[in-house]
Amino acid sequence: MSETKHNTKGPIISIRQMNKYYGDFHALTDINLEISIGERMVICGPSGSGKSTLIRCLNRLEAHQSGSVNVNGVELHQRMKDIDKVRSEVGMVFQHFNLFPHMTVLENCTAGPMWVNKVPPEDAHNIAMKYLERVNIPEQADKYPAQLSGGQQQRVAIARSLCMHPKVMLFDEPTSALDPEMVSEVLDTMTDLAQSGMTMIVVTHEMGFAKKVADRVVFMDEGRIVESNEPIAFFENPQSDRTKKFLSQVLVH
Amino acid sequence: MKLLKPLLGTLLIAGLLSVNSANAGAVLDKIMSSKTIKIATDANWPPQSFINDDNKMDGFDVDVAREIAKRLGAEVEFITPNWDVITAGNWYGRWDMHVGSMTPTKQRAKVLSFPAVYYYTPASVAVHKSSKVSQVSALSGMKIGTGTGTTFELYLNHDLVIDAEGAPAFSYEIDNPVVKSYETSVVALDDLRLGNGVRLDGVVSSLPTILEAINNGYPLKVVGTPVFYEPLAVTVDLGDNELNAKVASIVAAMRTDGTLTTISKKWYGVDYATVK
Amino acid sequence: MIQDTVTEDIIMRKPKFIAFLFTTIFICFFIFDPSQSIVGHLLEPALGDPEKSGFYGRCVTASMSAVLLVLNLLAISWIPNFRLQVITVWLQLLILFLSFFYSFDLSFEFIRSKIWFMVTQGIFTTLYVSAISIVIASFIAIIGAVAKMSSNGFAYAIASFYTSFFRGLPLLMQVYLIYLGFPQIGYVIDAVPAGIIALSLCYGAYMTEIFRAGIMSIDHGQWEGSRALGFKFGLIMRKIILPQSIPLIIPPTGNQFIAMLKDSSLVSVIGVWELMFLARTLGNKTFNHMEMLITAAMLYWMMTMVLELIQSRIERKYKKQQSR
Numbered sequence: 001m002s003e004t005k006h007n008t009k010g011p012i013i014s015i016r017q018m019n020k021y022y023g024d025f026h027a028l029t030d031i032n033l034e035i036s037i038g039e040r041m042v043i044c045g046p047s048g049s050g051k052s053t054l055i056r057c058l059n060r061l062e063a064h065q066s067g068s069v070n071v072n073g074v075e076l077h078q079r080m081k082d083i084d085k086v087r088s089e090v091g092m093v094f095q096h097f098n099l100f101p102h103m104t105v106l107e108n109c110t111a112g113p114m115w116v117n118k119v120p121p122e123d124a125h126n127i128a129m130k131y132l133e134r135v136n137i138p139e140q141a142d143k144y145p146a147q148l149s150g151g152q153q154q155r156v157a158i159a160r161s162l163c164m165h166p167k168v169m170l171f172d173e174p175t176s177a178l179d180p181e182m183v184s185e186v187l188d189t190m191t192d193l194a195q196s197g198m199t200m201i202v203v204t205h206e207m208g209f210a211k212k213v214a215d216r217v218v219f220m221d222e223g224r225i226v227e228s229n230e231p232i233a234f235f236e237n238p239q240s241d242r243t244k245k246f247l248s249q250v251l252v253h
Numbered sequence: 254m255k256l257l258k259p260l261l262g263t264l265l266i267a268g269l270l271s272v273n274s275a276n277a278g279a280v281l282d283k284i285m286s287s288k289t290i291k292i293a294t295d296a297n298w299p300p301q302s303f304i305n306d307d308n309k310m311d312g313f314d315v316d317v318a319r320e321i322a323k324r325l326g327a328e329v330e331f332i333t334p335n336w337d338v339i340t341a342g343n344w345y346g347r348w349d350m351h352v353g354s355m356t357p358t359k360q361r362a363k364v365l366s367f368p369a370v371y372y373y374t375p376a377s378v379a380v381h382k383s384s385k386v387s388q389v390s391a392l393s394g395m396k397i398g399t400g401t402g403t404t405f406e407l408y409l410n411h412d413l414v415i416d417a418e419g420a421p422a423f424s425y426e427i428d429n430p431v432v433k434s435y436e437t438s439v440v441a442l443d444d445l446r447l448g449n450g451v452r453l454d455g456v457v458s459s460l461p462t463i464l465e466a467i468n469n470g471y472p473l474k475v476v477g478t479p480v481f482y483e484p485l486a487v488t489v490d491l492g493d494n495e496l497n498a499k500v501a502s503i504v505a506a507m508r509t510d511g512t513l514t515t516i517s518k519k520w521y522g523v524d525y526a527t528v529k
Numbered sequence: 530m531i532q533d534t535v536t537e538d539i540i541m542r543k544p545k546f547i548a549f550l551f552t553t554i555f556i557c558f559f560i561f562d563p564s565q566s567i568v569g570h571l572l573e574p575a576l577g578d579p580e581k582s583g584f585y586g587r588c589v590t591a592s593m594s595a596v597l598l599v600l601n602l603l604a605i606s607w608i609p610n611f612r613l614q615v616i617t618v619w620l621q622l623l624i625l626f627l628s629f630f631y632s633f634d635l636s637f638e639f640i641r642s643k644i645w646f647m648v649t650q651g652i653f654t655t656l657y658v659s660a661i662s663i664v665i666a667s668f669i670a671i672i673g674a675v676a677k678m679s680s681n682g683f684a685y686a687i688a689s690f691y692t693s694f695f696r697g698l699p700l701l702m703q704v705y706l707i708y709l710g711f712p713q714i715g716y717v718i719d720a721v722p723a724g725i726i727a728l729s730l731c732y733g734a735y736m737t738e739i740f741r742a743g744i745m746s747i748d749h750g751q752w753e754g755s756r757a758l759g760f761k762f763g764l765i766m767r768k769i770i771l772p773q774s775i776p777l778i779i780p781p782t783g784n785q786f787i788a789m790l791k792d793s794s795l796v797s798v799i800g801v802w803e804l805m806f807l808a809r810t811l812g813n814k815t816f817n818h819m820e821m822l823i824t825a826a827m828l829y830w831m832m833t834m835v836l837e838l839i840q841s842r843i844e845r846k847y848k849k850q851q852s853r
Contacts, residue, residue: 084761346717
């Protein structure tokens with residue numbers, strides 16, 4: 001589906017003047033952001049800068065208090081009726097995978113299509129196997145998540161999201177919980193996905209991935225968007241002091 | 254989801270309930286049309302009513318109940334609720350009649366009606382074999398056990414009023430007893446058998462029950478003469494006068510034709526059916 | 530509990546402890562005066578008639594009994610195998626218990642004539658009343674748990690009022706209230722349904738907390754993962770959360786069932802012919818109360834042991850599933 005709509009270059013997500021509070025704490029301040037179809041955006045920033053919170057507002061796992069968040073033409077708010085439909089069209093990959101441990105890899109992948117999209121079991125099975133092949137682990141289909149390595153689990157989680165044919169994929173620090181040797185297999189899968197034209201928003205510290213894949217890099221600090229630019233300009237000519245300081249810290253190694 | 258809870262609660266209750274008529278006026282009609290009568294009695298009260306060797310209800314009261322049911326032309330079904338549930342009244346048709354040696358008292362007459370007295374039992378005092386007590390009044394101020402909610406308890410508390418015709422007069426012979434009320438007076442006998450004064454000094458119960466216990470090896474003896482004669486009546490719920498009249502005539506017939514005497518002799522060896 | 534790999538010396542090998550043990554046991558025996566016991570009678574050739582052996586005889590029999598007991602404990606401590614040790618102690622305690630009952634001079638003939646009826650009528654009724662009640666209670670508990678975790682004030686209020694009320698009242702009172710109270714509002718219920726309602730409501734209240742804890746223990750990531758796929762609340766609960774919390778819910782629910790099995794005896798007051806009712810009534814005619822009470826006690830105990838066995842089986846099964 002994402003491929004067919006690829007040429008209609010409108011924004012799929014637009015955020016205007018959004019603010020989020022946790023009690024008295026002002027977590028996100030005056031966020032304005034638009035993501036076009038087919039765009040690959042990387043959000044980076046120091047921990048506690050609100051980047052995870054921001055991405056979780058996009059499928060309303062978190063609520064915002066003011067401003068507007070519009071996903072695929074639907075305004076997100078507290079009393080909305082069709083949040084499940086919006087969520088089913090927005091794939092999300094979590095830091096800790098959040099696979100269902102009591103279900104096999106295959107069942108994890110068929111659950112969404114069967115229960116939400118009412119796809120018949122055989123078709124759901126075919127969809128699941130197609131995406132498990134795409135993330136290169138079809139042979140693990142009958143195992144349980146706990147029997148897989150972290151990298152494998154995260155690839156299953158990506159496949160699980162893809163089975164819903166999402167219009168946009170959100171990645172919330174997908175490699176932060178992985179052992180170092182497993183980071184690259186997940187990043188490779190994500191790069192493949194980007195090359196296929198998927199609209200992606202990725203919260204990550206992997207600056208190499210950002211340089212290679214992103215159309216745009218957004219830097220956040222203290223709940224605000226500080227800087228937003230093309231990757232080459234962002235890395236080679238950062239505008240603000242905070243960006244420079246952040247880049248010097250993450251790129252020194 | 255939030256509405257489910259009260260909804261399920263209602264369903265649950267509605268599913269388990271059988272909505273019976275709480276109208277007592279129709280009891281006789283119900284018995285006659287269904288050809289069955291539910292009779293409540295105690296399962297803990299030998300030899301009046303108990304579970305026999307074949308695990309069926311049996312005893313004096315049970316035989317009387319069967320005979321009444323037969324004369325009503327109905328099959329009998331026995332129900333065995335606790336005594337206090339029966340005496341509380343308001344049966345709402347759970348059972349139609351109670352044949353279980355109930356003494357008609359003023360308090361009970363407020364919630365139940367007593368169409369017919371069918372026998373009189375002597376209430377007596379039992380003590381342990383080793384007790385030195387030789388007359389009832391010697392037990393004044395001592396620990397006396399009995400069943401809770403019984404006329405024996407009322408007697409010990411000097412609060413007994415018997416308003417049945419033909420009941421002999423009585424006087425309170427035990428002053429200021431320490432009354433220990435048990436679930437039934439049989440449990441009190443169990444405590445008394447432990448020894449004189451161990452838990453109890455005496456028990457007030459029906460003479461047949463005491464004698465039955467002694468027959469079964471309880472180390473007890475009866476003191477003096479019976480303290481009062483208890484008229485014992487068939488009980489029905491308030492409100493169905495037709496049933497009252499019918500039961501009264503059946504019991505009267507059973508007394509005149511000697512059926513009650515026969516049943517009494519079968520179970521007690523003596524005739525308790527007529528006043529002495 | 531995780532056992533340390535280093536253990537202290539076996540306490541039964543310490544002379545000081547043995548001496549202490551012996552003294553304690555001796556004092557106990559001396560107070561209870563064992564001169565009339567089997568030990569006393571065995572010593573009769575040496576001491577003469579136990580009734581007349583007096584202070585000296587009491588000392589000797591008490592010390593002999595204490596020696597025997599300490600030797601027995603020492604022997605048990607030498608059994609190298611944990612299982613064997615457990616079995617030995619179990620058997621000894623069992624024999625002690627049985628001989629205690631045996632000393633009541635029970636009529637086993639009477640027990641034999643009644644036991645079949647106690648099983649077919651009593652145990653059957655006890656089991657089916659408890660089984661139906663635990664199923665209903667589980668449903669109530671799921672709904673109660675969800676309501677208690679809900680942000681809806683109305684649902685929370687009803688659920689917390691319910692748990693507070695039914696946990697705050699003695700079960701016996703609930704049985705009476707339901708049996709005697711419902712007819713007042715026009716619903717006449719029989720004894721068995723009244724008992725089942727009372728047990729279900731009471732245990733449902735306790736199990737609400739068990740289910741709530743089970744549901745709460747599931748990582749919030751499971752909720753987020755499910756929501757991100759577009760699952761609705763009921764689906765998440767049914768397919769994701771409850772299946773994972775069941776291994777946590779099963780053991781305490783099993784305990785509740787075992788407790789209920791015994792609490793179901795309270796419905797005997799409204800005339801249900803279950804095990805407790807029969808225990809109190811069957812012996813009445815021939816005044817064999819002790820026989821029936823002890824038989825019922827044994828039957829309750831055996832039922833509980835069987836259920837504990839089943840419960841540990843189920844627990845093991847779920848443990849295996851979890852470690853997959």
